[in-house]
Amino acid sequence: xxxxxxxxxxxxxxxxxxxxxxxxxxxxxxxxxxxxxxxxxxxxxxxxxxxxxxxxxxxxxxxxxxxxxxxxxxxxxxxxxxxxxxxxxxxxxxxxxxxxxxxxxxxxxxxxxxxxxxxxxxxxxxxxxxxxxxxxxxxxxxxxxxxxxxxxxxxxxxxxxxxxxxxxxxxxxxxxxxxxxxxxxxxxxxxxxxxxxxxxxxxxxxxxxxxxxxxxxxxxxxxxxxxxxxxxxxxxxxxxxxxxxxxxxxxxxxxxxxxxxxxxxxxxxxxxxxxxxxxxxxxxxxxxxxxxxxxxxxxxxxxxxxxxxxxxxxxxxxxxxxxxxxxxxxxxxxxxxxxxxxxxxxxxxxxxxxxxx
Amino acid sequence: xxxxxxxxxxxxxxxxxxxxxxxxxxxxxxxxxxxxxxxxxxxxxxxxxxxxxxxxxxxxxxxxxxxxxxxxxxxxxxxxxxxxxxxxxxxxxxxxxxxxxxxxxxxxxxxxxxxxxxxxxxxxxxxxxxxxxxxxxxxxxxxxxxxxxxxxxxxxxxxxxxxxxxxxxxxxxxxxxxxxxxxxxxxxxxxxxxxxxxxxxxxxxxxxxxxxxxxxxxxxxxxxxxxxxxxxxxxxxxxxxxxxxxxxxxxxxxxxxxxxxxxxxxxxxxxxxxxxxxxxxxxxxxxxxxxxxxxxxxxxxxxxxxxxxxxxxxxxxxxxxxxxxxxxxxxxxxxxxxxxxxxxxxxxxxxxxxxxx
Numbered sequence: 001x002x003x004x005x006x007x008x009x010x011x012x013x014x015x016x017x018x019x020x021x022x023x024x025x026x027x028x029x030x031x032x033x034x035x036x037x038x039x040x041x042x043x044x045x046x047x048x049x050x051x052x053x054x055x056x057x058x059x060x061x062x063x064x065x066x067x068x069x070x071x072x073x074x075x076x077x078x079x080x081x082x083x084x085x086x087x088x089x090x091x092x093x094x095x096x097x098x099x100x101x102x103x104x105x106x107x108x109x110x111x112x113x114x115x116x117x118x119x120x121x122x123x124x125x126x127x128x129x130x131x132x133x134x135x136x137x138x139x140x141x142x143x144x145x146x147x148x149x150x151x152x153x154x155x156x157x158x159x160x161x162x163x164x165x166x167x168x169x170x171x172x173x174x175x176x177x178x179x180x181x182x183x184x185x186x187x188x189x190x191x192x193x194x195x196x197x198x199x200x201x202x203x204x205x206x207x208x209x210x211x212x213x214x215x216x217x218x219x220x221x222x223x224x225x226x227x228x229x230x231x232x233x234x235x236x237x238x239x240x241x242x243x244x245x246x247x248x249x250x251x252x253x254x255x256x257x258x259x260x261x262x263x264x265x266x267x268x269x270x271x272x273x274x275x276x277x278x279x280x281x282x283x284x285x286x287x288x289x290x291x292x293x294x295x296x297x298x299x300x301x302x303x304x305x306x307x308x309x310x311x312x313x314x315x316x317x318x319x320x321x322x323x324x325x326x327x328x329x330x331x332x333x334x335x336x337x338x339x340x341x342x343x344x345x346x347x348x349x350x351x352x353x354x355x356x357x
Numbered sequence: 358x359x360x361x362x363x364x365x366x367x368x369x370x371x372x373x374x375x376x377x378x379x380x381x382x383x384x385x386x387x388x389x390x391x392x393x394x395x396x397x398x399x400x401x402x403x404x405x406x407x408x409x410x411x412x413x414x415x416x417x418x419x420x421x422x423x424x425x426x427x428x429x430x431x432x433x434x435x436x437x438x439x440x441x442x443x444x445x446x447x448x449x450x451x452x453x454x455x456x457x458x459x460x461x462x463x464x465x466x467x468x469x470x471x472x473x474x475x476x477x478x479x480x481x482x483x484x485x486x487x488x489x490x491x492x493x494x495x496x497x498x499x500x501x502x503x504x505x506x507x508x509x510x511x512x513x514x515x516x517x518x519x520x521x522x523x524x525x526x527x528x529x530x531x532x533x534x535x536x537x538x539x540x541x542x543x544x545x546x547x548x549x550x551x552x553x554x555x556x557x558x559x560x561x562x563x564x565x566x567x568x569x570x571x572x573x574x575x576x577x578x579x580x581x582x583x584x585x586x587x588x589x590x591x592x593x594x595x596x597x598x599x600x601x602x603x604x605x606x607x608x609x610x611x612x613x614x615x616x617x618x619x620x621x622x623x624x625x626x627x628x629x630x631x632x633x634x635x636x637x638x639x640x641x642x643x644x645x646x647x648x649x650x651x652x653x654x655x656x657x658x659x660x661x662x663x664x665x666x667x668x669x670x671x672x673x674x675x676x677x678x679x680x681x682x683x684x685x686x687x688x689x690x691x692x693x694x695x696x697x698x699x700x701x702x703x704x705x706x707x708x709x710x711x712x713x714x
Contacts, residue, residue: 031430046425055424067412068403069579073388098455098582098604105601109466125601132598222426223607225455241489244462244482247455249606250580 030319040317045340046333047313048321050160050191050298053336054272055220056259065250078253081260086213087202088230095239096248100190100214100227101125106242107186107210108133110235114151114183117144119166121325122156123188130154142166153178156188157200161300161323161331163191163293168203175206184235187211193218194273194296197266201230210235217297218269219259224252273297276334279341284332287348298333306330309351316347387676397674402697403690404670405678407517407548407655410693411629412577413616422607435610438617443570444559445587452596453605457547457569457584458482463599464543464567465490467592471508471540474501476523478682479513480545487511499523510535513545514557518657518680518688520548520650525560532563541592544568550575551630551653554623558587567592574654575626576616581609630654633691636698641689644705655690663687666708673704 030046079091088094097103108116108130116130120139130137130152140146142164147153153174155166175185187200189211201211210231216222226248229239248256259265273296280299281291289301289309298321303309306328313320321331335341387403436448445451454460465473465487473487477496487494487509497503499521504510510531512523532542544557546568558568567588573579583605586596605613616622630653637656638648646658646666655678660666663685670677678688692698 030428049425051425053424055420058420058423063412063415064580066415066578066580067410068406068408069573071387098459098606101601101603102455105599129601216426221423223421223423225603225606242462244458244486246458246582249455249582249609251608252606 033314033319037314037317040315041343042317045318045335045343047335047344048319048331049222049333050295050331051217051222051333052194052220052269052273052297053334054269056255056262056265056269058221058255059258061251061254065254068250069246070248070250070253074250074253074257075248078248078257078260081257082228085197085260085266086211086228086230087198089232093201093230093232093236095229095231095236095243096253097227097229097239097243098225098247098249099216100188100212100229102243102247103212103227103229103239104129106239107184108135110238110242111135111152111184115149116152116154117147117150119144119147119153119155119159121323122154123160123190126154126156126186126188142170147174148177151178151181151183152186153183154186154188156190158191158195158295160188160191161292161294161298161321161329163295163300168200171200172204175204175209179206179208183208185209190214190217191295191297194270196270199230207232207235210239215256215259219256221252221255221259224255225249226252226256270296273334280332280334283341283345283348287352289330292329294331296334298331300329300331302328303330304328308354312351312354313344313347316343316350318344318347390671390676394671394674397672398700399674402675402692402700404692404701405676405688406579406690407652407688408574408579408690409551409577409626409630409654410691411626413612413619413622413626415578415612416615418608418611422611425607426603427605427607427610431607431610431614432605435605435614435617438614439585442554442617442623443568443585443587444555446589450558450587450589450593452586452588452593452600453610454584454586454596454600455582455604455606456573457545457571457586459600459604460569460584460586460596461486463596464541465492467595467599468492468509468541472506473509473511474504474507476501476504476510476512476516478680479511480517480547483511483513483543483545499527504531505534508535508538508540509543510540511543511545513547515548515552515652517545517548518649518651518655518678518686520652520657525557528557529561532561532566536563536565540565542566547571547574548652548654551627553627556587564589564592567596572613572616576613578609578612578616581612582606583609583613627653630691637689637691640698640702640705644709646687649686651688653691655688657686657688659685660687661685665711669708669711670701670704673700673707675701675704 079094082094083090104125114135116135116137118127118139119142127137158165178185185208199211213228215226277296284301289303292300292302294300310320310322323329335344436451439451440447461482471492473492473494475484475496476499484494515522535542542565556568570585572583634653641658646660649657649659651657667677667679680686692701
């Protein structure tokens with residue numbers, strides 16, 4: 001059995017076991033790929049995620065943040081800082097959760113059985129969670145007529161993995177219609193920060209709107225677990241009640257309070273990500289990959305031999321993100337240092353050399 | 358208006374605002390009490406919780422724990438360590454959550470409308486959460502006949518705040534009956550660690566049983582947010598599905614993996630807490646307080662003038678836990694250092710001097 005066969009077999013097993021969880025975003029199972037390519041250089045470079053490799057500096061965390069339950073005033077302060085960062089009215093419009101995933105888990109539980117349309121293909125946890133909550137779920141294109149007859153519409157903006165941006169006019173129209181029927185427009189802005197912090201919630205006044213933000217991706221601290229919902233009462237209140245008291249850890253609150261307010265770091269980071277994404281695009285173009293889209297946290301490329309490219313990268317100890325439903329797509333995150341970039345360059349060169357196009 | 362009047366007024370406002378959340382466990386709002394006693398010595402000593410003041414040492418946390426999403430293998434390792442610590446079968450019986458509160462929030466959502474009996478008075482989040490989930494909730498005594506006709510029974514063991522331990526035979530009987538009717542026995546073991554790590558889940562084989570454990574109380578890291586459910590499939594699986602992927606932060610997983618396995622620290626800490634609780638009892642007895650019960654993480658005292666005692670403690674910058682429904686009860690956590698103990702001694706002496714009994 002070749003390494004590629006072994007990988008295919010391992011990957012099938014992993015996909016079957018975790019089919020509900022490991023999908024567009026999660027990047028599969030690095031461990032399985034590492035086993036299939038034992039001779040690959042180490043440490044492995046994980047480019048399967050869209051997490052900023054230049055994390056916000058954690059700094060000193062007071063011991064009390066670990067020891068005592070976060071106080072109401074600690075959480076309020078972070079909610080106020082978040083409201084300023086996202087450009088929404090105030091703390092009452094901000095819900096903090098231990099990752100935006102926790103919000104995706106709860107939202108479907110706060111409605112009676114509804115017709116739910118997911119604009120996709122996108123981050124597959126939305127469809128999974130709404131279906132698990134007993135709703136009637138369809139994944140449809142951005143222009144599908146069914147959006148008009150749905151009680152809940154879920155749109156990722158920018159979309160993952162292709163970076164598509166639903167026009168604001170179209171969002172407004174959807175939010176208005178859903179508002180009238182007591183529905184919800186869920187806008188997943190997990191990857192919106194790289195282009196600008198402001199949420200569509202800053203622009204759209206509808207009480208039907210709930211925007212989901214991920215702290216961990218842009219600030220590079222996905223392991224700390226902080227996600228944010230931007231919504232107006234009573235929906236924001238219902239979400240906070242569902243999550244219950246102390247949903248986010250004290251250490252994460254301590255870091256996030258500083259990070260949301262650090263406009264210098266935020267501005268510099270946005271520039272740095274833009275430049276890194278442009279460098280990645282040039283590398284990819286040199287190997288014959290066509291840019292489909294993305295954000296400055298990840299880039300989606302199209303390539304007729306994406307599976308071979310995936311394996312060539314794996315042989316170089318680089319873990320990329322592929323898509324079962326789109327076999328000629330490959331998504332790459334940003335290499336976080338010069339050594340990673342060099343290794344990626346070598347892998348792409350090896351691929352280009354073996355594969356005339 | 359006297360300080361005490363101001364406090365009463367502030368406390369009423371706080372209680373009304375947060376009636377659903379601030380109850381037996383949460384210890385009210387320290388900030389309001391601080392405002393009412395501006396002349397109290399600082400820093401305030403918070404004895405309103407049952408959190409071990411001698412926290413497990415956090416040590417070095419790898420930066421990757423903050424930066425990347427916790428891997429399946431990281432979570433598995435902590436689940437295995439937890440299974441050994443609690444004495445249950447294995448990782449499949451362990452569910453990790455961002456605090457046991459998150460489990461209390463989810464459990465009611467995983468059942469159709471049920472008759473729920475809470476053995477109380479106890480931690481009030483149970484009744485609140487089951488009621489919010491649309492169930493028919495009653496709080497009853499441990500011997501109430503209604504326990505026989507309920508679909509779900511919730512028992513805290515040891516109970517908070519009085520430390521009562523429902524006999525194992527009675528628990529077995531309840532678990533058997535609930536098992537036969539497809540019900541659940543929820544045993545809240547949030548304060549069980551001080552007496553011994555083993556869960557009743559290690560003894561009772563019923564699939565109807567779910568035990569809730571709090572990492573933060575005994576290990577003194579409540580701000581890190583880790584709670585554990587011990588249950589058998591399919592209930593453990595349903596809880597994991599409800600919480601979704603990556604519920605617990607990477608830094609917390611890194612610390613907990615070490616802590617669960619650190620039998621030396623665990624043994625020493627148990628002894629230290631026992632000794633501190635005995636010292637606290639002697640201090641309290643000297644001021645005429647009668648011990649109602651407790652665990653070595655908190656002690657519940659009875660005193661005819663508990664409100665006056667609360668204020669005398671507050672005047673000394675010590676925040677105790679009182680109970681609206683039991684005005685002559687006062688709960689105290691352990692003072693964490695000699696200075697706190699001295700201040701508590703002075704406050705109790707001042708109370709004893711002003712209040713002959």
